[in-house]
Amino acid sequence: MLTIKGLKVSIDDKQIIKGFDLEVKEGEIHAIMGPNGTGKSTLAEVIAGKEDFKVEEGEIYFDGKNLLEMDVEERAREGLFLGFQYPVAIPGVSMTNFMRTSVNEIRKHKGLDPLPANKFMALMAEKKKLIGIDDKMTKRSVNQGFSGGEKKKNEIFQMAMLDPRLSILDETDSGLDIDALKVVAHGVNKLRRKDNATVLITHYQRLLDYIVPDKVHVMYDGRIVRSGDKELAKELESKGYEWLRKESATS
């Protein structure tokens, strides 16, 4: 589904991603772990199409299409979802209005008519229940005055609404208390299917107590230094990232 080969990315002439490869297949959950400043969020934003970066080398294919040639919104309409680390507030725009616009843009891309108001509201109700968020949140402006936990839950709610092929969740677990973390994990597990995939970007191992990944990658200094199964996450947790630094230095 997602194939990244030899990706090198820089910002202001400073190379951040230094030769990155990844292959995500349908039905899989991948976790990308690593210390701060190692290029994890940059990777997520490059895949989503943010323009601040320069892709120097490499390629990204999504369902056989060259992502690097597509606009941000085109990537999204093709089924790529980014759960933001810091979701931004959009004052005055209600969650309902935002989601209706978004859902209908994606439907239009698929050649479908806009969802009638009653069906849209039913969809909202269904997904709110699935994720476990209340009406109050969807009546407010997008992320306006939301607590950290509410923002992250809201990202998972949007993921449920848009039903993407591939979700990249960027540090969705950071800053969450244990209850919010459970809500987020519960949502991701509920939305897991054979025909979609999720990439979790995380600093901590604790999210992986609730979501069991198929593959775990350790990212360090702009590349993957190790891949394995869920046991790798535990090893990392016990040894710490200092261990990587030594590995990286000797390799």
Next chain:
Amino acid sequence: MADSDKIIDEVTQSEYKYGFVSNIEADQVPKGLNEDIIRMISEKKNEPEWLLEYRLEAFHIWQQMEEPDWAHVKYPKIDFQDIVYFSAPKKKKYNSLDEVDPEMLETFNKLGISLEEQKKLTGVAVDAVMDSVSVKTTFQETLQEKGIIFCSFSEAVQNHPELVKKYLGSVVPKGDNYFAALNSAVFTDGSFCYIPEGVTTPVELSTYFRINAANTGQFERTLIIGDENSYVSYLEGCTAPIRDENQLHAAVVEIVALKDAEVKYSTVQNWYPGDKNGKGGIYNFVTKRGLAKGSNSKISWTQVETGSAVTWKYPSCVLMGDNSQGEFYSVAVTNNHQQADTGTKMIHIGRNTKSTVISKGISSGYSNNSYRGLVKMTPKAANARNFSQCDSLLLGDKCGAHTFPYIHTDNKSSIVEHEATTSKISEEQLFYLQQRGIDEENAISLIVNGYAKEVLNKLPMEFAVEAQKLLSISLEGSVG
């Protein structure tokens, strides 16, 4: 950064959608301004002697005045002798719609204004003013049953001279300011509205103004009187054809609200703003003022300003009655080379008077958008309160937003609050919305409408939808 550059570049390509010209024969007076022209206008309109005197006095005052230059706008000197002060579609009296020039009906249809009975469905009574003459007032009978007078200003002069004489100039005196004096001398037509005691208008009253003929100024005069304990919601819309030269629009609107009366006045102003290089467009120099005369009366202005090359406009409230209230809700959008200097004046005279000002400026392209507002608490205005909020939103980095608040307080018990913010549409907001499949143009439209929501919510439903579309159109073309 690339995104905002794109916005600036592309936004400047948006086009004005009401720029057609209608081929309607017009009956005009010669160019220029002097006593003879004024006499000619008055005669053509078959006016009583007192009104001619009123015009001439205003003209003499105007001659002594100087064009104001304090507003934060720049435009070449206006040659007042190069303007046609009266232009009427040729066939004069219309007894039924069948007699109206089909070309003119077509014009109003293009504008989405049906003068026919369809309007009944939407519940709006319309008075349409083309160039200088009021063309047709719909819905007369329904209104008459309630004793509501809603007609063209000229008809009011003929049929209700006592009301016109009593209230004309009572809120905006002849010599109030340069453009109000000019209007008082040469005003041609406009709308007149009187709501009797205890009556609530069953429909929204609406006026559409259109400048059609070339080299013509439009000087309409609107007078709205809400008698005791009455309520009226009044809407005004404006468009003009695309022309290379600038055209002058200098209107005066006066509102009087007596005891317990409420007048709500909503405008969607979409005069031709000029092309993307700043050529052509309407100079919109308008004086709008309401007098909350009786106790517990209320006057509310809501405006969505997207048009005009230069706007100079401060819908104001004089809060004379005790416990009277004034409101001003404004969204002003400027794009390309447009200049807007707009805001309000809230003059608190009565005790316990209250005013609210919410102003949302949106600047784009090379435009300049200024808020100018005065809050004045006179010595008698015990316990008066004002709250003002002025927000500016910038798109791109070549436009300007300015705020000029003036506060005068002459008593100790009044409270004045002023809040102001300036923000830009952030890259993060755009990226967030685009990542959800919404293209840049729609993303900007969502953000802008969200920003202006507090004001748009104050508009009557039908107008709110139109205003939202207009905001999007005004900022259209933000994506390549």
